[in-house]
Amino acid sequence: MCRIAAYSGPARPLEDIIVKPSHSLLTQSQHAEEAKLAVNGDGFGVSWYRRDDPIPGVYRDVMPAWSDSNLTSLSRMVSSHLFIAHVRASTAGATSRENCHPFVYKNWSFCHNGQVPHIDRVRRRLEAALPDELYHTRRGTTDSELIFLTLLRHGLTQNVDSAWAKTLEDFQPQQDEKPVRMTCVFSDGVSLFAMRYASDGKCPTLYTSAWDSGTLIASEPLSGDAKVWSSVPTDRVIKFGSNEFVEA
Amino acid sequence: MCRIAAYSGPARPLEDIIVKPSHSLLTQSQHAEEAKLAVNGDGFGVSWYRRDDPIPGVYRDVMPAWSDSNLTSLSRMVSSHLFIAHVRASTAGATSRENCHPFVYKNWSFCHNGQVPHIDRVRRRLEAALPDELYHTRRGTTDSELIFLTLLRHGLTQNVDSAWAKTLEDFQPQQDEKPVRMTCVFSDGVSLFAMRYASDGKCPTLYTSAWDSGTLIASEPLSGDAKVWSSVPTDRVIKFGSNEFVEA
Amino acid sequence: MCRIAAYSGPARPLEDIIVKPSHSLLTQSQHAEEAKLAVNGDGFGVSWYRRDDPIPGVYRDVMPAWSDSNLTSLSRMVSSHLFIAHVRASTAGATSRENCHPFVYKNWSFCHNGQVPHIDRVRRRLEAALPDELYHTRRGTTDSELIFLTLLRHGLTQNVDSAWAKTLEDFQPQQDEKPVRMTCVFSDGVSLFAMRYASDGKCPTLYTSAWDSGTLIASEPLSGDAKVWSSVPTDRVIKFGSNEFVEA
Amino acid sequence: MCRIAAYSGPARPLEDIIVKPSHSLLTQSQHAEEAKLAVNGDGFGVSWYRRDDPIPGVYRDVMPAWSDSNLTSLSRMVSSHLFIAHVRASTAGATSRENCHPFVYKNWSFCHNGQVPHIDRVRRRLEAALPDELYHTRRGTTDSELIFLTLLRHGLTQNVDSAWAKTLEDFQPQQDEKPVRMTCVFSDGVSLFAMRYASDGKCPTLYTSAWDSGTLIASEPLSGDAKVWSSVPTDRVIKFGSNEFVEA
Incomplete structure (x- = not known):
């Protein structure tokens, strides 16, 4: 179980979400309150977008987010109108950069953020179903990366909703298997999307809040300037912001 | 506040203390129960001795101990009659190998394991007091390394008790300063020593237990085969084992 | 192109091969003389065996071997009758622990040490051919790991020669593709094996030398006590030592 | 001996200097041509400035620059009007983030880039001479950091020239000692400075070139768009650019 925080709106320093709030993502990496695991120390990552370049920047490392001085400096220096940050608590699998989120294509x-307990049963079949181009982009061994590649196989770039519908089918557990749970946050560089799903209805938490004219999403409320947080609806793709902001 | 585990006795694989017990040092690195901080994810280290070489081996790294596959493998492969392991929760200062314990001379x-809240007041004076040879062995910026070097300055290799007495004087807080607390475990390659001291009487925990014909020391009981744990006495240097064992 | 050094014989400290010779593996990591790339700084690894445990220990990391103080200490402290060490120069692919050799099963x-320039053409087919158990042990994205898993699929544990024959077929380049070259060193914990093959006859170098009653193998002569080095024959599996040594 | 590249002028992506030129800093990290050591794989770092914040950003890590995917991404995403990048070849001392340049105050x-062979003779005296504030900012154990702190002690922020004159005196070798050599590049966030000095006249190389309306400095010509490179004068502080540019 991991923690996620993302933002879309007028350009802001990454630190406004990652570092500064009293319950920032950095704080959540050490003291998560609504997660199965209180510690998210198995690496971190952030992807961020510039308005003049569709390809996001990515900074990922295997240290705990709280002890990485580069992350603090980068978060202060870099502003973006759209970014997604993640701290990882690996329930299985190695701690390596290749297994750190966000994954980028x-x-x-x-x-x-979630679990696919029967990943070993479906991995082979789902990897075999990937078209060559996606097959060769695999870098790590997480269920998360496979969810992303399967979404892309099902046409994420054309139709987000149908890609999710088909992907959820692919990852359904069998009757005797533990529930699948996934709270995902993703972006095409224009919009911010979230999808919360659990085969047993117990989705990992995700909250949203308006912040000036922007939108925040976070696994746990950030306790910053954004005062009112509401739970993100489940079982369907939610699209946030449309990026129709002018630079701050 | 960190967690420590050490052993002296017939040679055993390091994993018997670091990995295998249900409340092993690896478990304590994620879920300490008697520490101020539950997470000790800011690096780890282990020093171990061979009978035919006075200089210990050292393995230290900045990742959390729980995610380091090298540590697991090393702990299974290496046996020793005398070793000290440490997981770090840095209250201040960078996460770097140079700041990871054990320190070796x-x-x-x-x-x-402890705190010297007024370190910035005394650091300069105590570093200036070091003889050249010790001065040039400094590698990091922790209070812990300075305690060790100061002990060496005061003749640790000749008389452990008097070295500690003088060192505790050097680190005494002034009236308006927060208490100094230190629980230290150290070795000369023959004996295992522990010293618990706090200027306010609240020493970080340390327990000991007999294990077959050997001795265990740990910040928290390891819940393994050693059933009976007792608190290590405070305010004086305790010497464990005298190494009069034959190889297992 | 990487550098390899291995040993079989009476137990010796790893440092006798990795650190101490004037042209040790550590030196070769900075100044290889017979390799395409002079620098092998993209990680390193060593596997070593104990006589009483069939499963080898593994220590791998992504730093250059020459700057890892843990490796120096470990090499001094650990002795083994059988070990294989590797420094990596990645021609493609990420620098991650999962991509560091040795691979262990x-x-x-x-x-x-070598190249499979057409890896992207054959990867899918060869991964799909792996039985489930081997498929799920994949951790990284190197051609090297896939060669190893394919060898295992072809019965390496039963018949080393036929496994190699079938594996070489699987990796044959097509007419318009660049040559495949592979110099491999591997072990089952009892014997040390080497296989040098290149579809154009230009195998990466590998030398062997007697050392007291043991055997050394290395990409480049180690310039230590072992005076006479000869080139390891190509195009067939060479088996070194049979481990009929008593402990030194 | 290390390699340095720096830029002052209209804002440019860091990759224009660090990654893209055929003899970029990344290339120099693997294949330096005018350095004692061809490989600069002991960590790297970059400091960069924003026009609206005097404190630079810093990104440093212990991996070889050529294998760090974060550096590539960051260099593409971040533009700056003033930045300094460094790849390290440690002649002595640990590879740790604390020992990576640039140092920031x-x-x-x-x-x-250079050498102070008699550092152990002068270290104590020069550290003792630091005012408290500078003393407590030490993080690593390099001679380079001590040169910087000594410059600050001698009033670098008030008068660059006199600070250098006094610092060079402090670091003079004695008659029987090896020569001191230092090629330094530094900035106050407004101007870019360079200082080349060697007690035997053999300064490490440093070149400069005009690039559009900006200035490049590099240990070796970058072979990019900037065609004409000239050697930076020695034995006095050179000030580049005065930052009187409008944003590109």
Whole structure:
């Protein structure tokens, strides 16, 4: 179980979400309150967009987010109108950069918080179903990366809703298997999307809040300037912001 | 506040203390129960001795101990009659290998769990007091390394008790300063020593237990085969084992 | 192109091969003389065996071997009758622990130095051909790991020669493709094996030398006590030592 | 001996200097041509300035620059009118982030390429001479950091020339000692400075070139768009650019 925080709106320093709020993503990496695991120390990552370049920047590392001085400096220096940050608590699998979120494909970036307990049963079949181009972009061994590649196989770049519908089918557990749970936050560089789903109805948390003229999403409320947080609806893709902002 | 585990006795795989017990040092690195901070994810280290070489081996890294596959493999493969392991929760200062315990000087290795809140007031004076040879062995910026070097300055290799007495004087807080607390475990390659001291009497925990014909020391009981744990006495240097064992 | 050094014989400290010779593996990592790339700074690894445990220990990291103080300490402290060490120069692919050699499966460990320029053409087919158990052990994205898994699929544990024959077929380049070259060193924990093959006859170098009653293998002569080095024959599996040594 | 590249002028992506030129800093990290050591794989760092914030951003890591995917992404995404990048070849001392250049103090950042062979003779005296504030900012153990702190002690922020004159005196070798050599590039966030000095007249190389309306400095010509490179004068502080540019 991981923690996610994302933003869309007038350009802001990344630190406004990652570092500064009293319950910032950095704080959540050490003291998550609504997660199965309180510690998210198995790496972190952030993808961010510039208005004049569709391909996001990515900074990922295997250290705990709270001890990485580069992240603090980068978060202060870099402003963006659209970014997604993630701290990882690996329930299985190695701690390596290749397994750190966000995963990026062209202009898309993708973060996942959840579990696919039967991943070993479906992995082979779902990897075999990938077209060559996606097959060769695999870098790590997480269920999260496979969810992302499967979404792309099902046409994420054309139709987000149908891609999700088909992907959820692919990842359905069998009757005797533990529930699948996934709270995903992703972007095409224009909009911010979220999808919360759990086969047993118990989705990992995700909250949203308006912030000036922008939108915040976070696994747990950030306790910053954004005062009112509401739970993101489940079982369907939610699209946030449309980026019709002018630079701050 | 960190967590420490050490062993002296017939040679055993390091994993018997670091990995295998249900409340092993690896478990304590994620879920400490008697520490101020539950997470000790800011690096780790282990020093271990061979009978035929006075200089210990050292393995230290900045990742959380729980995610380091090298540590698991090393702990399974390496057996030792005398070793000290440490997981770090940095209250201040960078996460770097140079700041990871144990610190080693010739045949001595040293771990510290505690706090010296007024370190900035005394650091200059105590570093200036070091003889050249010790001065040039400094590698990091922790209070812990300075405690070790100061002990060496005061003759740790000749008389452990008097070295500690003088060192505690050097680190005494002034009236308006927060208390100094230090639970230290160290070795000369022959014996295992522990020293618990707090200027306010609230020493970080340290327990000991007999294990077959050996001795265990740990910040928190390891819940393994060693059933009976007792608190290590405070305010004086305790010497464990005298190494009069034959190889297992 | 990487550099390899391995040993079989009476137990010796790893440092006798990795650190101490004037042209040690550590030196070769900075100044290889017979390699396409002079620098092998993209990680390193070593697997070593104990006589009483079939599963080797593994220590791998992404730093250059020459700057890792842990490797120096470990090499001094650990002795083994059978070990394989590797420094990596990645021609493609990420620098991650998962991509560092040796790769380990049960009691087998495996290192590769060479190139499979058409890996992207054959990867899918060869991964799809793996039985489930091997498929799920993949951790990285190197051609080297896939060679090892394909060898295992073809019965490496039963018949080393036929496994190699079938594997070489699987990796044959097509007429218009660049040559495949592979110099591999591997072990089952009892014997040390080497296989040099190149579809154009230009195999990466590998030398062997007797050392007291043991055997050394290295990409480049180590310039240590072993005076006479000869080139390891190509195009067939060479088996070194049979481990009939008593502990030194 | 390390490699340095820096830029002052209309804002440019960092990759224009660090990644894109055929003899970019990344290339120099693997294949330096005018350095004692061809490989600069012991970490790297970059400091960059924003026009609206005097404190530079810093990104440093211990991996070789050529294998760090974060650096590539960051260099593409971040533009700056003033930045300094460095790849390190440690002749002595640990590879740690704390020992990676640039060193930063308030609005100043500082890189060094050279050698102070008698550092152990002068270190104590020069550290003791630091005022408290500078003393407590030490993080690593390099001679380079001590040169920077000594410059600050001698009033670098008030008078660059006199600070250098006094610092060079402090670091003079004695008659029987090897020569001191230092090529330093540094900035206050407004101007870019360089200082080349060697007690035997053999300064490490440094070149400069005009690039559009900006200025490049590099240990070796970058072979990019900037066609004409000239050697930076020695034995006095050179000030480049005065930052009187409008944003590109």
